[in-house]
Amino acid sequence: MQFPSLLGHVEQLLGIVQNSHLPADSLIDSFFRSRKYLGSHDRRFIAETLYGTLRHYTKCEALAANAVGPDMQGLSEQDRRLWIVAAYLNGLGNDKEISAEALAAKTHSTELQSRASEVLARLKTPLDLPTDPVRRIAADFSFPQWMAARFADEMGIDTATQLCGVLNTPASLSLRVNTLRTDIEACQKTLKEQGIETARARLSPVGLQVPRRRNLFQLEAFRDGFFEVQDEGSQLLPLFIDPKPAAKVLDACAGAGGKTLQLAALMQNRGEIYASDINTFRLNELKKRSRRAGAFNIRTIATETLIDRSADFKGFFDLVFIDAPCTGLGTLRRNPGMKWTVTEQSVTELAIKQIDILNTHASYLKPGGLLFYATCSVLKEENEGVVQKFLDTHSEFSLVDAAEYAKKTGLERFVQDRFFRLWPHRDDTDGFFCAVFARNQSVVNS
Numbered sequence: 169m170q171f172p173s174l175l176g177h178v179e180q181l182l183g184i185v186q187n188s189h190l191p192a193d194s195l196i197d198s199f200f201r202s203r204k205y206l207g208s209h210d211r212r213f214i215a216e217t218l219y220g221t222l223r224h225y226t227k228c229e230a231l232a233a234n235a236v237g238p239d240m241q242g243l244s245e246q247d248r249r250l251w252i253v254a255a256y257l258n259g260l261g262n263d264k265e266i267s268a269e270a271l272a273a274k275t276h277s278t279e280l281q282s283r284a285s286e287v288l289a290r291l292k293t294p295l296d297l298p299t300d301p302v303r304r305i306a307a308d309f310s311f312p313q314w315m316a317a318r319f320a321d322e323m324g325i326d327t328a329t330q331l332c333g334v335l336n337t338p339a340s341l342s343l344r345v346n347t348l349r350t351d352i353e354a355c356q357k358t359l360k361e362q363g364i365e366t367a368r369a370r371l372s373p374v375g376l377q378v379p380r381r382r383n384l385f386q387l388e389a390f391r392d393g394f395f396e397v398q399d400e401g402s403q404l405l406p407l408f409i410d411p412k413p414a415a416k417v418l419d420a421c422a423g424a425g426g427k428t429l430q431l432a433a434l435m436q437n438r439g440e441i442y443a444s445d446i447n448t449f450r451l452n453e454l455k456k457r458s459r460r461a462g463a464f465n466i467r468t469i470a471t472e473t474l475i476d477r478s479a480d481f482k483g484f485f486d487l488v489f490i491d492a493p494c495t496g497l498g499t500l501r502r503n504p505g506m507k508w509t510v511t512e513q514s515v516t517e518l519a520i521k522q523i524d525i526l527n528t529h530a531s532y533l534k535p536g537g538l539l540f541y542a543t544c545s546v547l548k549e550e551n552e553g554v555v556q557k558f559l560d561t562h563s564e565f566s567l568v569d570a571a572e573y574a575k576k577t578g579l580e581r582f583v584q585d586r587f588f589r590l591w592p593h594r595d596d597t598d599g600f601f602c603a604v605f606a607r608n609q610s611v612v613n614s
Contacts, residue, residue, distance in 0.1 A: 222504040228255035235290035259291035334593040339501035372403040401597025413438040425454035432463035494543035498599020568604035
């Protein structure tokens with residue numbers, strides 16, 4: 169496809185993402201499904217350019233405004249997006265620079281058509297960054313001001329700088345080998361036979377890394393249930409939980425079940441897992457994935473049904489796992505557009521929802537059982553703050569030192585201040601937080 173057309177596709181897709189609350193990856197999938205004429209190289213260019221622009225959006229916007237000058241104010245939204253994409257491609261030192269001819273062919277401004285070469289050259293002029301450290305982080309890494317300030321306040325300037333820098337890089341492609349169907353060596357061999365080179369994961373004993381982006385869902389190995397696409401950090405969380413094979417487990421916010429399936433494999437298809445979610449579409453997807461994975465100890469139950477039958481499930485489960493809905497700021501490498509949809513208000517609203525979910529599901533745990541509260545957020549308001557609020561109102565629960573608990577799985581190096589933590593800048597995974605609570609033995613189904 170001609171370069172001006174590719175540029176136009178990126179601009180169009182950027183507009184779709186900015187005007188939707190859906191994740192960028194799902195919007196990209198829909199965009200490509202409706203444009204079957206795009207080849208694999210075209211799709212890769214469009215997706216990579218879009219993600220890059222989203223990661224560095226405010227920096228690209230500032231570069232474009234500096235280069236275009238006063239004319240920027242009078243541009244249409246379409247042309248503004250076009251020049252912001254151009255700032256990413258030509259202003260941030262990429263190897264995919266575009267020509268003045270390509271830009272002139274797509275812009276609707278006759279003024280900019282005539283001086284496209286001049287503007288492109290000015291895109292390379294470095295920005296003057298603020299001297300204030302927090303404002304500098306926000307400007308240099310294209311983060312909302314409030315978010316940069318929150319990171320700096322909770323982690324310190326140096327750590328916040330490292331975190332924001334890493335969150336602006338693409339995430340690696342990781343697979344979890346399904347041990348109900350195969351083992352890691354056999355899976356790696358099968359994938360190689362099907363044209364996919366992999367390497368053993370650094371942290372997960374059931375993980376593989378795929379060096380190059382590939383469409384893995386058409387592979388026979390995927391259809392046979394040999395693997396799931398899953399971040400390495402997401403794989404470590406069920407390993408930390410370490411459910412017993414005969415346990416009764418409630419996965420209270422299961423979604424489509426990535427971690428549920430791994431819990432089933434760790435339990436060797438024994439015991440019982442009740443996978444609950446408010447979204448029945450996700451639970452139906454989990455049923456399909458369970459059949460493919462050969463996981464037969466999973467029962468799906470809608471959250472509404474679970475609550476309606478709360479008397480039946482009071483004190484029923486040995487283990488309750490709550491992978492709570494959250495801002496997802498630990499996953500920004502995969503969903504960079506999300507940094508512009510999360511607000512301080514939404515953080516507070518989610519923290520209220522998280523404590524409500526904990527309160528609702530706490531009574532389902534047996535005395536002596538364990539409750540795991542997890543998020544993929546890096547903010548204290550959703551993590552330590554929620555934990556403390558729960559402990560303040562539930563004297564029948566105590567906080568378990570995650571370092572002691574993790575010793576049996578050899579994962580204690582990921583424990584920080586009594587919580588299981590994974591950091592993008594430290595561990596090269598998505599960000600995760602997990603607290604462990606024990607229900608006191610003396611409690612009798614109160």
